[in-house]
Amino acid sequence: FVLIACAGCGQKSTSLQDFSGEEFIMNTLVRIQVICEDEEKGRKALKQAFDVFRKIDHLTNRFPEGELATSSPGDVLNINGSAGLKPVKVSVDTVRIIQRSQYYARLTGGAFDITIGPIMDNWGFGKGIQYVPADEEISRALSLVDYRKVEADPGKGTVFLPEPGMSLDLGGVAKGYAMDEAVKALREAGMKHALINAGGCVYALGTRPDGEPWRVGIQDPRSNGDIVAILSLKDSAAVTSGDYQRYFEQEGVRYHHIIDPSTGKQARDLIQTTVVAESATDADILSTALFVLGPRRGMSFVEDLPGTGAVLIGPDKLVSVTAGLIDQLTFTGNGGYQIVG
Numbered sequence: 001f002v003l004i005a006c007a008g009c010g011q012k013s014t015s016l017q018d019f020s021g022e023e024f025i026m027n028t029l030v031r032i033q034v035i036c037e038d039e040e041k042g043r044k045a046l047k048q049a050f051d052v053f054r055k056i057d058h059l060t061n062r063f064p065e066g067e068l069a070t071s072s073p074g075d076v077l078n079i080n081g082s083a084g085l086k087p088v089k090v091s092v093d094t095v096r097i098i099q100r101s102q103y104y105a106r107l108t109g110g111a112f113d114i115t116i117g118p119i120m121d122n123w124g125f126g127k128g129i130q131y132v133p134a135d136e137e138i139s140r141a142l143s144l145v146d147y148r149k150v151e152a153d154p155g156k157g158t159v160f161l162p163e164p165g166m167s168l169d170l171g172g173v174a175k176g177y178a179m180d181e182a183v184k185a186l187r188e189a190g191m192k193h194a195l196i197n198a199g200g201c202v203y204a205l206g207t208r209p210d211g212e213p214w215r216v217g218i219q220d221p222r223s224n225g226d227i228v229a230i231l232s233l234k235d236s237a238a239v240t241s242g243d244y245q246r247y248f249e250q251e252g253v254r255y256h257h258i259i260d261p262s263t264g265k266q267a268r269d270l271i272q273t274t275v276v277a278e279s280a281t282d283a284d285i286l287s288t289a290l291f292v293l294g295p296r297r298g299m300s301f302v303e304d305l306p307g308t309g310a311v312l313i314g315p316d317k318l319v320s321v322t323a324g325l326i327d328q329l330t331f332t333g334n335g336g337y338q339i340v341g
Contacts, residue, residue, distance in 0.1 A: 016193075016209050021046050025053045026061075026175055028199030034186065035193040035209055045189035049182040049196070056178035059094050060170040062117065063126055075159075076168050080117065084164030089157055097170060097177050097281075098152045098159060104285045105147040108301065112289040113261035117167030118144045122264070125257045126171075130248040132255060138264035145261055175201045176239060176284025183280070200240045200287075203280050204233035213328075220335045221272040221313060228319070228337055229311065230330045237280035241287040242272040258291050269294035272313040275302070276325060282308070295320055313337065 124130035204214035220226035247256035290298035309325030
């Protein structure tokens with residue numbers, strides 16, 4: 001895990017019980033911890049939360065091999081398969097995901113772009129075989145990348161990609177949205193203390209049972225298992241993106257999955273971003289967008305977003321932190337990282 005829950009529940013009452021489960025969903029291990037007094041309610045809430053993740057995974061998965069043989073194709077598979085042909089009727093969830101993604105695409109000048117699918121295919125991410133594509137291949141794929149061309153009609157509940165070969169990749173937002181919906185399900189079930197960890201996405205629902213914030217570690221991007229800092233969280237999400245999560249190496253060069261939509265190549269001015277926000281959807285999107293924007297533009301952008309904090313780490317081990325997040329962070333001093341600004 002990129003973000004890992006730190007020690008102890010600190011329960012103030014022996015009547016509280018811990019109900020935890022984990023499942024491999026959305027190509028990552030999703031772990032949900034619920035703390036409540038009623039076992040039946042706790043286990044039911046846990047199941048409902050996992051059901052949400054499975055539902056969003058089905059809707060947003062763009063690879064046929066990810067589908068169960070007995071299930072019909074999800075929304076993204078249908079949208080991509082109908083590119084240049086016809087609009088596709090989709091779920092309310094899919095429309096919401098696309099609308100929020102488009103909002104941040106406009107706000108960041110395309111640093112986040114859900115039409116990145118052709119470029120991701122170029123590099124082989126998601127297909128099991130990665131390689132460095134030729135510049136001509138990248139140029140052809142880039143001609144199909146443009147968030148402004150996506151036609152989403154909330155009234156009709158349809159989405160259309162107007163050019164053959166265009167394809168959506170919602171990998172930079174789907175987990176965050178699933179997490180928000182899972183948290184909503186937990187709240188509706190009456191849960192007041194819960195922690196969801198989905199491979200780099202964490203949501204802390206309420207506080208720990210003792211009233212203290214949840215404590216979550218930010219992984220050292222260059223040392224697996226070590227922690228750079230500890231975040232204190234309450235009713236908020238923390239999402240991390242890093243160049244070590246999905247990558248391959250060729251001739252001593254690391255090629256990771258965070259691609260700059262303007263170049264079709266890896267964004268390299270940062271090695272890790274962590275975003276804290278009330279919305280896991282927003283934090284998920286922004287962790288990628290800031291990585292692409294880089295330390296200077298990224299920090300300038302996120303400082304203007306209300307209720308949003310970020311920790312940006314560069315390859316020189318310099319760490320930038322938004323002013324509003326300082327009080328929630330405790331740096332370990334490990335790894336030789338230096339805080340700037």
